[in-house]
Amino acid sequence: MGLLVGVTVLWAFSFSLIGVYLAGQVDSYFSVLMRIILATLVFLPFLRPARLRGGQRLALMGLGAVQLGMMYIFFYQSFLLLSVPEVLLFTIFTPFYIALLDDALFGRFTPFYLLTASLAVLGAAVIRYQGLDSGFWSGFLVVQGANLCFALGQVGYRRLSASLPDSLPRHSIFAWFYLGALAVAVPAFALLGDAAGLPTTAMQWGVLLWLGLAASGLGYFLWNLGATRVDAGALAVMNNLLIPAGLLVNLLIWNRDADLMRLGVGGAIIVGSLWLNEWWLKRRRLSAA
DSSP states (O other): OHHHHHHHHHHHHHHHHIIIIITTTSOHHHHHHHHHHHHHHHHGGGOOGGGSOHHHHHHHHHHHIIIIIIHHHHHHHHHHHSOHHHHHHHGGGHHHHHHHHHHHHTTOOOHHHHHHHHHHHHHHHHHHOOOOOGGGHHHHHHHHHHHHHHHHHHHHHHHHHHTSOTTSOGGGTTHHHHHHHHHHHHHHHHHHOOGGGSOOSHHHHHHHHHIIIIIIIIHHHHHHHHHTTSOHHHHHHHHHHHHHHHHHHHHHHHOOOOOHHHHHHHHHHHHHHHHHHHHHHHHHHHHHO
């Protein structure tokens, strides 16, 4: 759980950094490509190809292509259609995808995970709910594409990691994840990117360096590692803790409007859903003992 909390703090800055310094100013496909290249460079020196079979390499690359490559393409496009708070709002459905996909991949159904995920969704909705007209639906659908890719990558990595020996150092294979993402990002930029939209200021380059090396390079490795150490219910809830964290950073640093009462109440509901999930797990373990 500690890994997920740490990455949540790290990623809380990403939403505002993208919305303030990159969206509409730097070509989104170049931003995606640059982040993935930097993240790949972080882990490439640790890569030990012989530690995975061919099929396992392809599986890990596929997860990277979906969770990082495709997700980033959707994610960056959403900032061209929505404000930072709206992007955060529309991510509230991720816990549903986490809970349902995890059960589907592991061949089971756990209704209680849907309960805790629903409470997390409720908490996130309380934070930023407002009337939404039809003009938001295109942005909504783009964010849902990102949410589905992110959720599928997480639960897929949990399934793949469960099939690998515990003694295998995960950092020695994780470069395959980023190489899979590159397989999406390179052609996407070549076909759809705008070479005239490259960064023009030191701030924009600095933001891309931070997002690539820290948020993407370190963040996705630690998040996926943390995802293998918790159950699907806790993972679903932790996905929604990004919302109050991201809004808090947006408010304190960039002075965006936010309803502090809603933020407090919604955050309390999300934390409560996490506590409820942990309480249920303890009871289940005691019953099985």
